[in-house]
Amino acid sequence: MDSNQKDGKSTPHFGDRRRVLQAGVAGAVALGFPAIVRARSDAIKIGHLTPKTGFLGALGGWAELGIMLAAEEINAAGGVMGRQLDVRSEDSVNPATAATKAQRMLERDKVDVLMGEINSASAKTIMQVAARNRRLFMQIGARSDALRGANCNRYTFHVDIPVTVMVNAEGQGLLREGMIKGQRVYALTSDYLFGHDLAKAARKFVTKHGGTVIGDELIATSATDFSPYLLKIRQAKPDLVATNLGGNQVTNFVKQYAEFGLPYPVAGFNLNTADAWAAGAGNLGGIWPTVWHHHIDTPGTRAFVAAFRKKYGKTPENHAWIEYVSLHVMARAMNETKGTDNEKLIAFFEKEPKFDLLKTRMGYFRNWDHQMQQEAYTFTVKKPGTYKEAWDFLEFSAPIPGPDQPLELLAPTRAENPCTF
């Protein structure tokens, strides 16, 4: 206090202090109850459902971080036409609960659009709710082909790459390595909609390119111990182990495969970078497909990775990325259609406008089946000692398809996809 007076600065008086206190309280209240401050009557409400518990819960955690970062950015920049985005994120739990919550969000919470999901079975039930209510559902992270095919409806748009694209991207990599033609493939399949779809596409690819599927085991999503399956693999002595697993299953399998140290090469038709990280360095081998990774050399990806690390202190994986770009895509559509009229939004998306997905090439929703067309990648695992950070052991490929190939190269064709609206 003495030093203050020597500097000629006055000590704050009591009255000043009270004002500071009041401002502080007001600030604290604003910080403490952002939902109340934000939830003005003119806010645009986004109903967000994603699994936060269960075998996909870990991925749902990343999804929520991604969409919340995008909402924060959009709102900080003034929102959508001056209206703030109010993202209401809930645990979708299971297909039945997902549908109930989606209906409640539309009816009671009066959300403007529905977004989210990772679980293909839950996505299917939410899609039915969307169609029944004639409301838009941006289905972000579930990959089953059936959702975009036999079960498709005009109210749903799909952002993530479908199973067929993953199998084709992965398959190209395997063909290059000579791991399909004339080889005996043993498959492990997750026992739900996504796994069944994946197994079907994978079997088709393997057979078409001269390989034989010698075993295909269905595995319950709740399985954590894979040792009986590992014994069966050893008994079958395949040339390649192909996994069609999902969520926690992939990580558990990868860890236990490393534990048993079986000599057969592993390839997976599904693996999220988060699953790979959770497995830990030294446990993962093989070749895997992915939809995005943090090493993509574009200004968009660099900026997103930097913003994500700044806010959360960790590197984003593909489900965080896809939720982030999806909300930006949705915000742009609302800006361009000047509102949240779902019919106008659908018409806008169906004009196939190009969206920046932070990759080399722009993506678009194909208008006849509503699935996003975009680049994919494969990755392998770096040798121990060639990387510094624990999460940096993945080696990513160049985009597939290549720069001179059509973007729809890996996607199911009109002849292959039974979708009609």
Added chain:
Amino acid sequence: MNMQLLFLLEQVVNGLVLGGYYLLIALGLSLIFSVGGVVNLAHGAFYALGAYVSIEVARYLGFGAGVVISPVAVALLGILFERFILRRFYTADPILSLLVTFGLALVTEQAIRIIWGSAPLPASMPRALKGSVVLGDFLFSRYRLLLLAVVALVLAGIWLLLNKTSFGRVVRAGIQRPDMVAALGIRLQPYMTVIVMLGVGMAALGGALFAPIALVHPAMGAEIIAVAFVVVVIGGLGSFWGVVLAALLVGVVRGVTIFFVPAAGEASMYVLMFVVLLLRPRGLLGERIEKFE
């Protein structure tokens, strides 16, 4: 020997190994219920804590230290759990202890999310423990053989404690006739503290040992608690060997089911429970316990 039969036998042997691991979690659950009459729904939470703490310790002191220190630390936490929470519910309506331990499980899971994040933690084992060995005609993971040895040691220790010490005599008497024990002037509460400490310590050891081979995530406790319950129910209350038998049986039945019908693997233990309860409502070796009748 016929190859198919050999493969089937391999599944049986592997199932026994897995059952040994289930036992580590189920035995504590059974002891706490048998002595205190409390269904500890938070048992899985201690299992999860065991895994997380072991990873945290391993980061600084190495894998071995993690496996040793984590169960001890969680067992100490178990003392607080018994002293300040569980103790109030021994004589209360069972629904209250169900609710409070269920609540504790949720709180712990959420606390893990806050402390370590909702994304799973990576965990690895030392390179030397990786790989498998072939003994006779059967393939074993080297790590699981070690795990089995640890389980056998713990099991022997608990059996000796229950059957060869005065401590064990009081506990066994307490399971059957707590009123008579009290009439003899023995307070059961300090014994219960030790039982809870041992029980949650074993669960934590299970978590620490399983961390390198399974996903470590906040909800991992909920995954194991169902299996542990099934084992306890099949084995029967109050029976040490009942739990041992049930754990091994659940492991073997799962392995054999996966051999024939892979998709039914996770459902097999519930079918087994159903059948056992139909034939023996008290479980395989369950004793008639006055206070639960």
